[in-house]
Amino acid sequence: MRFHYVCSDCGREFMTEELMYQCPDCSKDNDGSSFPKGNLIVELDNEVLREAAAKEHVTPNDFYPYPSDDESIFPVGVTPLMKPERIAERLGLSGLRFKLDSQLISGSFKDRASYEVALQAKALGEKKIVLASTGNAGAAMSAVGAAMGLDIILFVPATAPINKLMQSVLYGAHVVPVKGTYDDAFALSIKYSEMFGGINRNTAYNPMTIEGKKSISIELFEQMGRKAPDAVYVPVGDGCIIAGVAKGFSDLMKAGLIDRMPKFIAAQSESSDAISRAIRNDDFSPVRATTRADSISVDLPANGRMAASYVKKSGGWSVTVSDQKILDTQLVLASESGVLAEPAAATAFAALEADRDHLISELGKDASVVVLLTGTGFKDMKVFDNRVSLPEPIENSVEAIKNLHF
Ligand SMILES: Cc1ncc(COP(=O)(O)O)c(C=O)c1O
Numbered sequence: 001m002r003f004h005y006v007c008s009d010c011g012r013e014f015m016t017e018e019l020m021y022q023c024p025d026c027s028k029d030n031d032g033s034s035f036p037k038g039n040l041i042v043e044l045d046n047e048v049l050r051e052a053a054a055k056e057h058v059t060p061n062d063f064y065p066y067p068s069d070d071e072s073i074f075p076v077g078v079t080p081l082m083k084p085e086r087i088a089e090r091l092g093l094s095g096l097r098f099k100l101d102s103q104l105i106s107g108s109f110k111d112r113a114s115y116e117v118a119l120q121a122k123a124l125g126e127k128k129i130v131l132a133s134t135g136n137a138g139a140a141m142s143a144v145g146a147a148m149g150l151d152i153i154l155f156v157p158a159t160a161p162i163n164k165l166m167q168s169v170l171y172g173a174h175v176v177p178v179k180g181t182y183d184d185a186f187a188l189s190i191k192y193s194e195m196f197g198g199i200n201r202n203t204a205y206n207p208m209t210i211e212g213k214k215s216i217s218i219e220l221f222e223q224m225g226r227k228a229p230d231a232v233y234v235p236v237g238d239g240c241i242i243a244g245v246a247k248g249f250s251d252l253m254k255a256g257l258i259d260r261m262p263k264f265i266a267a268q269s270e271s272s273d274a275i276s277r278a279i280r281n282d283d284f285s286p287v288r289a290t291t292r293a294d295s296i297s298v299d300l301p302a303n304g305r306m307a308a309s310y311v312k313k314s315g316g317w318s319v320t321v322s323d324q325k326i327l328d329t330q331l332v333l334a335s336e337s338g339v340l341a342e343p344a345a346a347t348a349f350a351a352l353e354a355d356r357d358h359l360i361s362e363l364g365k366d367a368s369v370v371v372l373l374t375g376t377g378f379k380d381m382k383v384f385d386n387r388v389s390l391p392e393p394i395e396n397s398v399e400a401i402k403n404l405h406f
Pocket residue numbers: 108109110134135136137203235236237238239240241242295296342344345374375
């Protein structure tokens with residue numbers, strides 16, 4: 001056996017590699033009144049970890065429950081680790097780095113989870129994948145589906161940014177816009193897969209999403225000279241990315257490749273702060289999310305309990321910022337680093353800026369700090385309406401350029 005499942009709430013072990021979503025005991029009382037219970041964690045067999053530890057260099061494939069036999073069919077990573085020199089100097093943080101997951105094939109971090117779920121489908125002989133998404137996960141799953149010949153059925157809030165929906169249509173998915181929130185789309189997609197079959201890829205509901213997302217930590221470990229960073233700032237909605245990042249470092253620890261975990265810092269909008277409330281006050285009740293950062297707009301985080309637990313265990317914390325700060329930060333990132341990030345991704349850096357003094361007091365000025373820039377801004381240029389405008393055109397004449405003084 002390459003892996004088995006463990007319930008993240010009661011610790012019950014399930015010695016199977018069959019398709020499983022949640023612990024039947026812990027999930028039976030999930031009724032939407034508090035963060036769902038019973039999400040599963042994949043435990044890799046010790047032999048898998050021993051083999052990885054013996055290698056001179058590791059790749060995510062060494063740690064996947066469903067490894068790929070040909071990663072060139074849909075390459076995921078290695079995404080660049082950027083030193084944002086001007087910003088690092090301004091903030092006095094010499095060890096600041098940006099991980100540019102906007103450069104993945106579909107333009108967001110979500111390729112990571114989608115790829116591992118596609119490998120799960122392939123291994124289990126399944127062709128149909130059903131999911132709900134705020135936009136990026138759907139686009140990513142649709143892109144992988146196009147590359148690997150899978151049928152994708154995608155439930156999304158009808159208000160998701162148009163480019164994310166168009167992307168999914170172009171990749172050939174069956175797109176079902178829902179007149180409701182992301183949480184509504186989530187519930188409908190689970191009903192659909194219960195009624196019509198297929199693998200459900202919903203974030204954290206399918207434990208393989210966390211396994212795919214952990215790939216970023218394996219990459220970071222190699223990119224940073226086989227070390228873990230001191231802290232990672234992660235934009236958080238459902239809490240699956242941050243759990244994936246933590247799981248990756250946890251696997252590296254179990255393999256004996258690192259001897260301490262980074263601190264995980266959950267970055268959220270003040271207008272969608274359910275997981276921050278859980279981290280700070282053990283409050284697991286839903287919120288009414290209204291943030292413009294659509295990818296992290298979540299009422300009832302699907303992986304809230306696990307995310308809060310990983311953050312606390314690491315000695316990390318949460319930072320919330322206003323939507324205005326998030327939108328302003330998009331412009332700062334673009335003009336000071338050349339990275340155009342979508343609002344959710346900009347939230348991670350907005351949180352770091354807001355948290356700078358506290359971070360330095362905790363870890364010092366030379367700490368190695370990674371900010372995950374999880375999605376490209378090109379998918380949602382509408383967010384710049386009334387904030388940035390193009391200059392008026394000039395006449396095609398030398399006379400006209402004489403009046404330009406830059
Ligand atoms: C670009 C981007 N950043 C961050 C997130 C948040 O991830 P999670 O919902 O797993 O917390 C998402 C989720 O859709 C996303 O698309």
